[in-house]
Amino acid sequence: MTGVIVIRHPLIRHNLTRLRDRRTPPQEFRRLLAEVAGLMVYEATRSLRVRRCEVETPLERTVGCELEREVLLVPVLRAGLGMLDGILRLIPHARVGFLGLRREESTLEAAFYHESLPAGLERFEVLVMDPMLATGGSALKALDRLTQAGARRLRMIHLVAAPEGIRAVRSRYPRVPVFTAAIDRGLNERGFILPGLGDAGDRLFGT
């Protein structure tokens, strides 16, 4: 599928398996999720544009490069928070915005309950993070809101994606790349990803 990048690094695959394991407790789940997110961001930011700049070394002036645009990280609450620290470790100068979305259990419809975004989203490279892409309803709401607020350069980063969610995002946002560590088989009747890893938010926060 074009625009969908499955990052299959051995360390990511190893840790993802630990995250899938039902016996992994919240403390370990949190650590592993942050670690995998950090490993994924290297690939997810590979195509960020840089521009030439000059730098003075202790010995002489030379040419280097710097990121062309500011980076904005947007974790989708709650589960996206589990990816934030791992990504911030690699992009410490990034700004951070938040979108709070909760999927209603019976309808699987996602509803907003929080938003905190900087002004002038046009100037950012926006990296939206959420470990789970299931029906795609939450991702679409997040993308709709961010584009409505002016974001032009967006990329999604997930841990586990269902084909249903990928199709939903790619059909409405064909130019937004989707990075994931795995594409799973599909959804069960309650909208959970199979085999998946269960409810990421609950496992992260022990609820």
Ligand SMILES: O=P(O)(O)OC[C@H]1O[C@H](OP(=O)(O)OP(=O)(O)O)[C@H](O)[C@@H]1O
């Ligand atoms: O693709 P979808 O069908 O919309 O499902 C995916 C969403 O469901 C989960 O969040 P949830 O609503 O459980 O909130 P939480 O992170 O607070 O647990 C997950 O973190 C995604 O945001």
Ligand SMILES: O=c1cc[nH]c(=O)[nH]1
């Ligand atoms: O499998 C799923 C689907 C939605 N949200 C989750 O946390 N897990």
Ligand SMILES: [Mg+2]
């Ligand atoms: Mg949840």
